[in-house]
Amino acid sequence: MAYDNNSQKIVDYIQNFARKHSLFVLAYGTGCGAIEIPPTMTSRYDAERFGIRGAATPRQADVLLITGYLATKTLKRVIRTYEQMQDPKYVIAFGSCTINGGMYWDSYNTINMLDKYIPVDVYINGCMPRPEAVISGFVKLQDEIQAGRADGWKKYQDNLEEYRANQKKIIKNWTMPDFNW
Amino acid sequence: MREKSTTLYIGPQHPGITGNMMVKLQVEGDTVVKAETHVGYLHRGFEKLMERRNWLQSFTIVCRICVPEPDPNEENYARAVEEIEGREVPERAKYIRVMTLELARIASYLLWYGGQAGSAGLYTMPQWSVGDRNYILDLFEDLTGGRIYHMYIWPGGVRRDLPKGFKDKALKTMDYLEKRIDEYDKLLFENSIFQKRAKGVGIIDKNKAIEWGVVGAPLRGCGIKSDVRIDDPYEVYDKLDFEVPAMEGGDVWTRALIRRFEIRQSINIVRQTLEKMPGGEFYNKIPNPMKWKIPAGDAYVKTESARGEFAYYVVSDGTNKPRRVHVKGPAYVHGVTLLENLLVGENISDVSFIMNSLGTCPPEIER
Amino acid sequence: MEDIGYKIFGAFLTTVLAFVVGMFYGGFRRKIIARIQNRVGPPVYQNFLDVMKLLSKKTAVHHGIMQQLAPLWLITMSIVTLMFIPVLKDGLFFTNLNFSGDIIFLLYMMVFGSLGMALGAGQTGNPNSAIGVTRGLIQMVGFEIPWIMALVALMVQYKTTSVTGLLDIQSQSGTWMMFSSPFAFIAALLAMPGMFRYSPFDIVGAPAELASGPVSEFGGKYLSLMMTSGSIFAFVKLTLIVDLFLGGASNLIELVIKTFILYMYPVLWGAISPRFRTEQAVKYFWGWPLFFGVIALAFATF
């Protein structure tokens, strides 16, 4: 069986092409950004043109869209959800508050930097980002996937200890099952 | 033989939930026997943050409390501050405020159309109504510069005047929407399956409704005429001509009918404000916000938002920062005690349906 | 020997045809619904990309043997059912393995796939799946009764239990079954949306109620198999109804036209209706569809 670089490249290309054009977004409105998701999905902006559609459960989803700030209580659920998703999975963080805390930088209950807790592939800034910005974020993610650079899920596997340490710093009562592939 | 009951979690990650909250259900067969609301997934500690920010900085925060309809928050906060300080608001600003509030109400109802129909599985309706909601957001963008968060109604008036040509554009949008709402009626209200789903589901007891703390459209759907716009008129609502509906029934269907009626009333009010709006100043200038001190005192103000009464309790201790800003959204009661009561005895299919008809919006509960 | 070669090649061709046509129908469905909803919608080939992507996903969920077998079971049953349906009236490749008792056999096979799915979904331990399965079985009881009545009426009326036999009768008499036994056709037509599980009968995987019901725990390759099997099965159902009531098809173009028109009926109904509750759905099926089923049966017997 020839398993040289070229055939692998072709397989990768086809895989990435399919992955790029079919992004199932998990229906999880984690923050106030969830209000711009319906306009993005519906008639005026119609994200389904790009193959973006909603998925009801984490098992079926490819993209975890973190819509806005994460309260620590939600962070626990988000981590759990992220770990339930099947590889390859991508994270799009939405809004200024995921980047540096935004408006809520001094709030005792919201995290400030999302990429310390789960790997983030694309950030969309703004409060709120407009639907155009969201779509442009998705297009950026598609480009990254095609180029093979959207590998947050690999990063998570490789640096699991580091992420876990950060997560456990906030989530005091850690009762979740361990992450196993 | 007693059926074994199962625990079913709806949320926080669930397509049927409104926002980010969780309802823990005890289910026997298809029937809910016990419901428990779990909130706190969206807690940002706004009220704590406002203790650290001065009066004007707090104003940029309040609108983020409720996403579908931020304007009642801004208006409430601004009015509370004005009431404590005794600041006058120009007449034109009041009209602009009312117009903004009503536009926000329309936008919120359009979102509700989508949510209510979507939770019943009619996916064409959200596509239409949320798509048309963009036209209202366009108006907001012209007016304030922001689609979702406007930060427009501030203490002393509004932030900027109407842009050129706004009136024509707004009137045109209203005409368009009125036409579209007739089409929504054909799709949603004349649909026999929707009627079958909605009638007799999630009934609120009329005699208990006020005591339970029900407000807004759900209360009017019990046949009790109650609206902050008439009961405790604010801004210029007493000079405008509009009707507040009340229908007997108390189920999802009546609440839907109430909203269907009210969205037309709101369109009407927007037209009236645009017609009657006087000229003149649109804001009463505030001093340097870093040094702007409000005399000690407190105020309790409320606004009728699309989901019900939105109340603010603001306390000042005479410094340049608020002592306490307590926000009570309608969902604080609707989403916790009322929902827990209503869901008992209902079918699992109707959980999300009832939540949408009550307009449960978790950010109001935990802020 | 040559005959068997043709048969095997034909079976392969039929499967590919069913897959491609079913997938494209799914794509057209999404496109048409998108147009109704005032938007552009995904490209027609979107479903192929979805399946490809799902195949390329890693799968790391293990709930047990039955859960892993369920999608395979489902797709096997779809293809087996397909094998017993004459896709074309008298083509070389597409008549497949039908024999004299095959309507009864088909009735059994069409339920069998969902049964495997039910076992698999039950093993995932997700309460949503369990509730979804229960609902699915209840709904099946609902639509199967008028549907079986319609078919039994046909069998009684024409004294044959084979699809090819019914096809022959239709081509000999020159009229389609939908005209010669209208009540059976109406009953079958009213029961048909239940089989497709589009709105208003999407109570099994209702997103706002049960996340996605039985398939909640199935992702990646499992889901892709399910999607594939779903599109093959859609083709199966459409072809069967075309064969039984619309006089079958003598070439592929005729087949595609007939099945597509038939397919539009549940799709368009779905685009404008909300979802029934479980008991309302059963009530619906045991109302007019059952009534017409009974009339058809009476009409056939006397």
Next chain:
Amino acid sequence: MTDTLNKENKLLEVLKEEFKLLSGKVKRSRRVEVVIENEQIIPILLFAKERLNYIHFSHMSCVDWIEEGKFEVIYILWSPEEKINLLIKTKVAREGEDLPNIDFIWRQANTYEREIREMYGLPFDGLVGREEFILEDWDEIPPMRRDFITNEYVSETYFEREGREDAKDVREQILGRTDEKLPDFAKKYSRD
């Protein structure tokens, strides 16, 4: 103006006759405020509900007056007939005292009380309900108390992205301006 406040004054009179009010005033039309000892909370709430028909419990809030060492708790009732909001205020010591539970009068008070118990650490006598309402695994002092400094907690707990500290400079800059008026944003950026 006095004519329009008739209802409000009458309500105040009635309350003054029945109860020993610490103070009471009509704030504006439709707002009446009374201050009362915390032993009399249940009697006055029951009186207002049963006798005066203030059947709608609109709000319950708490303010931390750390300088006095007291919490002020406000109960706000609404009468659908009179259309008056009655604000009943009481003070309770920050430590060692508790307030009576009133969720047998209004079920929804339970939610407010649970929140106040969680956010202020103010216990209610006889309150039944899950301990955790909004927060999860919180082991600091209750966050809404004024001696809880949120930004210190944040800088200990969460990460801060570089560049965030700029905001502070701008603030001091504005504060340093004397006699300077606020830039006239409203006119500067209006489009006509």
